[in-house]
Amino acid sequence: MGFSNPSLKSIILWFVDVLTEAEDDHHHRRREPPGQGLSASVIAAFPTFSYQPDDNDPESNNQEIECPVCLRLIPKNVVVKILPNCKHMFDEECIGRWLEMHVTCPVCRRMAAPMASTGDKILESIV
Numbered sequence: 001m002g003f004s005n006p007s008l009k010s011i012i013l014w015f016v017d018v019l020t021e022a023e024d025d026h027h028h029r030r031r032e033p034p035g036q037g038l039s040a041s042v043i044a045a046f047p048t049f050s051y052q053p054d055d056n057d058p059e060s061n062n063q064e065i066e067c068p069v070c071l072r073l074i075p076k077n078v079v080v081k082i083l084p085n086c087k088h089m090f091d092e093e094c095i096g097r098w099l100e101m102h103v104t105c106p107v108c109r110r111m112a113a114p115m116a117s118t119g120d121k122i123l124e125s126i127v
Contacts, residue, residue, distance in 0.1 A: 037100040042113055048092055051080045068107050069094035084114045 064073040079092045088107045
């Protein structure tokens with residue numbers, strides 16, 4: 001079925017364009033309110049360790065890795081932090097500053113604060 005009426009066709013095209021823009025806007029929207037970071041106590045509770053490249057991993061070539069926040073190389077023996085839900089690793093200072101303003105991982109956007117496991121929720125409901 002063709003549209004012979006030019007004004008009807010332009011209305012339909014406008015409507016499709018509006019719907020497409022709304023859908024694109026929905027997909028690119030932030031998942032967190034701006035400036036709503038985690039508390040210092042939550043950030044401090046994330047696991048930390050001294051970074052050492054895996055000598056047994058042939059792909060690492062004993063090289064430094066890049067911090068996804070500041071994009072600088074993380075040298076050996078620097079303290080790094082791991083986010084518990086996604087296991088991404090960051091320079092401790094960089095991720096600390098990031099998490100003061102954000103509640104998600106800068107790489108995958110999963111919630112950074114530890115989520116209670118199903119077992120924890122069951123125990124909480126019993127106690």
